Amino acid sequence: MLSSHTTSxxxxxxxxxxxxxxxxxxxEMANEYEEVSNEExxxxxxxxxxxxxxxxxxxxLADVTKLLPKELISPEMLTGIKRAYDVKHSALVEVDGEKDxxxxxxxxxxxxxxxxxxxxxxxxxxxxxxxxxxxxVTDKPLPPNAFDGSVEEKRVTALAGLDEYLKNHFSxxxxxxxxxxxxxxxxxxxxxxxINLKNYWSGSWTSTWEIDGExxxxxxxxxxxxYFEEGxxxxxxxxxxxxxxLTGDLKASVTEHINKCEQSLHLALGAMYQNMSEETLKAxxxxxxxxxxxxxxxxxxxxxxxxxxxx
Amino acid sequence: xxxxxxxxxxxxxxxIMRRLPPSKIEQNLAGLLQLSxxxxxxxxxxxxxxxxxxxxxxxxxxxxxxxxxxxxxNPWTNQYEPDIEDGFKPSSALRELxxxxxxxxxxxxxxxxxxxxxxxxxxxxxxxxxTLGWAGCFLIMKEVTEDTHVKKGxxxxxxVVECNEGKGEAEYKLTTTIMVxxxxxxxxxxxxxxxxxxxxxxxxxxxxxxxxxxxxxNVGKMIEDMEIDxxxxxxxxxxxKTAEVVSKVRGVRxxxxxxxxxxxxxxxxxxxxxx
Numbered sequence: 001m002l003s004s005h006t007t008s009x010x011x012x013x014x015x016x017x018x019x020x021x022x023x024x025x026x027x028e029m030a031n032e033y034e035e036v037s038n039e040e041x042x043x044x045x046x047x048x049x050x051x052x053x054x055x056x057x058x059x060x061l062a063d064v065t066k067l068l069p070k071e072l073i074s075p076e077m078l079t080g081i082k083r084a085y086d087v088k089h090s091a092l093v094e095v096d097g098e099k100d101x102x103x104x105x106x107x108x109x110x111x112x113x114x115x116x117x118x119x120x121x122x123x124x125x126x127x128x129x130x131x132x133x134x135x136x137v138t139d140k141p142l143p144p145n146a147f148d149g150s151v152e153e154k155r156v157t158a159l160a161g162l163d164e165y166l167k168n169h170f171s172x173x174x175x176x177x178x179x180x181x182x183x184x185x186x187x188x189x190x191x192x193x194x195i196n197l198k199n200y201w202s203g204s205w206t207s208t209w210e211i212d213g214e215x216x217x218x219x220x221x222x223x224x225x226x227y228f229e230e231g232x233x234x235x236x237x238x239x240x241x242x243x244x245x246l247t248g249d250l251k252a253s254v255t256e257h258i259n260k261c262e263q264s265l266h267l268a269l270g271a272m273y274q275n276m277s278e279e280t281l282k283a284x285x286x287x288x289x290x291x292x293x294x295x296x297x298x299x300x301x302x303x304x305x306x307x308x309x310x311x
Numbered sequence: 312x313x314x315x316x317x318x319x320x321x322x323x324x325x326x327i328m329r330r331l332p333p334s335k336i337e338q339n340l341a342g343l344l345q346l347s348x349x350x351x352x353x354x355x356x357x358x359x360x361x362x363x364x365x366x367x368x369x370x371x372x373x374x375x376x377x378x379x380x381x382x383x384x385n386p387w388t389n390q391y392e393p394d395i396e397d398g399f400k401p402s403s404a405l406r407e408l409x410x411x412x413x414x415x416x417x418x419x420x421x422x423x424x425x426x427x428x429x430x431x432x433x434x435x436x437x438x439x440x441x442t443l444g445w446a447g448c449f450l451i452m453k454e455v456t457e458d459t460h461v462k463k464g465x466x467x468x469x470x471v472v473e474c475n476e477g478k479g480e481a482e483y484k485l486t487t488t489i490m491v492x493x494x495x496x497x498x499x500x501x502x503x504x505x506x507x508x509x510x511x512x513x514x515x516x517x518x519x520x521x522x523x524x525x526x527x528x529n530v531g532k533m534i535e536d537m538e539i540d541x542x543x544x545x546x547x548x549x550x551x552k553t554a555e556v557v558s559k560v561r562g563v564r565x566x567x568x569x570x571x572x573x574x575x576x577x578x579x580x581x582x583x584x585x586x
Binding site: 036044045053056064066067068170202205226228231232235236262267273285288290297299305306 | 320323324326327328329330331332333334335339342343345346347348411414415418419422423424425453455461464465466491493495497499500501502503504505506507508509510511523524527528531532535538539542543545546547549550551552553554556557558559560561562563
């Protein structure tokens, strides 16, 4: 793009860069091209991969791998990173190659590194994290302690409530939900995504809800959206919903509460986008000067105006 | 942005940056520099970072373009802060143009940004003889804090211009990057960050009969038009596109029961925003 200046002035300079994960790096630059250890490179690669936008893990991996020493990421390590990514982002996976059979991967569903609970069918699903495929395990039943028997009715009812909610709001993209239980608590997980990399965008909407023994519900919703045609724009939202008591019919109240929370968040986002365009961006930079005419790029005129102002 | 050389670390790095959160450009770039230290210089030139401003009485912008070691050149005084010996400076003829640019660009900033900081740094292109060549960067940063809707927002414009001057005419090559970031933590929104960066290029030719005066006119107009165009794209296209994506994942529309509820919520949201 441009030459000389930057190159000449940055020889052997000390460069202290902002922190990555809270640590500060001091790098000796240019001349020495100091190499960092392979462990450090792996740590950076992992950090990058865990930040991959929805549906872009493999694309990012292909590029990150090019910058690493050959075979630095072993297949086992890659599986580990992808598993962490899937669980962190409540990723979706297609089961038995059927488009309509999708399960959500999350820590509550995890039996071990490759086996997950399908909370609808109560079967085990074997997942290939890196290959992004899954198959139903037919020869082995779910372990007896997979769910907390004391709240099974509540879990099944809440799951039916979730199904209803998904039908109303996640019918366009790909989505799945799950209900899990442990220690008298029921955890609900919702995940939806839509990925269209050919048109340079992808997005996801996930939430996790916990219902305790007294039917108090708390939840967290996370939204990510990415658009990258000749640019890179991302939205990241994390909203926590404070405790609220579910009353009356459980199935209906689960549907209603989650819908109320997420609908208000969705509408607030809409309002934010509107305000941003009408106010925030204008506060940053006007569309046109207050005079409604463009700048007069004339040094003589400019000097005269300046003199008038200082008088 | 397709890479010609599949394993070229620069295009690979640019591809990576296009997927990582634009709100964390500095951290991501620091990581990339550690993965491919031999590309350090080029990566620092190709990947623009959000600007910071000096704490001096008349602020100026700190960037890779006015840095030498740990010191930065103040465009209003031409002195490095902290002072260093033999710090890189433009030739005296070019410094004159730099002074003019800083002055008029400051008025431009005031006209469109009504605040913020601007700085212009020029340097001679030593390999451009027999024609007269120079390059420069035109920087603007504006921060918005505690706005009605936004907790913290920032706008960064980085215009890099390369000028090759021939007889009575000059050719200008402009590369502009605009970076915008907004954080909110409203009661209804939770922690939300919306950030984006976009880069565009343009070339133009202009008459240069009266030296600096013509450069100011040619470059000024070119930057102004580019910013107007990119601001409109950033607003109408880029940022709004992410709203569209969200609504493609989760539909706002509800079948039957919800409609009345949505309207009620709409009222509520409006009420909260006017407070």
